Amino acid sequence: MPDAANQANMKLLLKNIRLPVTGFDVMVDVELPQQVTAIFGPSGAGKTSLLDLIAGLRRPQSAFIQLQDDVLVDTNRRISVPSQLRHIGYVPQDLALFPHLSVRQNLLYGHKQESETNPVFSFDHVTEVLAIQTLTQRRVTDLSGGEKQRVALARALLSCPRLLLLDEPLANLDAGLKAKIIPYLARIKEEFHLPMLYITHDRMEVVALCDEVLEMSRGRIIRQSSIPDWNAPPAI
C-alpha cells in the first residue's frame, strides 16, 4: 500500500542494465533519488525502452532494479517480479485507452481495491484532481485530446501505484492544452507525492515539473543534473 507521506523522495536503483534494442544496447547504471526525474534525449535514444523495462514489459540481458526496499529485477538471482505485481502506473505514449469502453469502465480497469481504502487514490479524489468527474459516462472516442490525457493519468493513479511512468504525456497537444494540463500534473506531484519518471522533449515541462534531469543518447546516460543547465556541454 503506498504511503504518500513517504513517497516524496524515491529510491530507484537501476544497476547493471543491459537491454538490447535495434542497433545498440541500452546500458544504464544510475540511482534516482528525486521525486520527479525527467528523461530527456533525442528520438530513438532508448527512453521508452527503459520505461518498458522498469514496468516489466521488456526482458533485459542483465539488470538490477530496486524501488525503495523492494528488488523488482535481479537477473543474477533470477528475480523478476511480474509487471502486475510491481505497483507501477504507466501512461504510454499512445495512452492505451480502450475505445469501446466508457471513461468509467476505462478508469475501473486495473482499479485496485486498496485505492478505496487509501483516500489519496480513491476514485472520487483522483477524478476530482483531474477534473474528469463529469466525463465518466462519455465514450473515450468522444473526448478531446486533453481529456483523454487526463483519463489516462487517472487510470494510472487508480492502480494505486508506487511509481508513475509517463511517456511524453503531453506530446501531440497544442500549447494551449499543454498549459492547461501542466497544472494538473503539478497537482498530482503535490497531492499524491508520487515518484515519477517523465519522458519529454519539452524543456518547459522539465522546468515546470521536474526535480532532476537524465539526458540519454544512444542508450547511455550522458548527463544527470539536479538543476537543468541547458547551456553546459555534456559531461561525457
Ligand SMILES: Nc1ncnc2c1ncn2[C@@H]1O[C@H](COP(=O)(O)OP(=O)(O)OP(=O)(O)O)[C@@H](O)[C@H]1O
Ligand atoms: N521491442 C523492441 N525491440 C528491439 N528494438 C526496439 C524495440 N522497440 C524499440 N526498439 C528500438 O530501440 C531504439 C530505442 O527506441 P525507444 O522507443 O526506446 O527510444 P525513445 O528514446 O523512447 O524514442 P522516442 O523519443 O522517439 O519515443 C530504437 O532504435 C527502436 O527502433
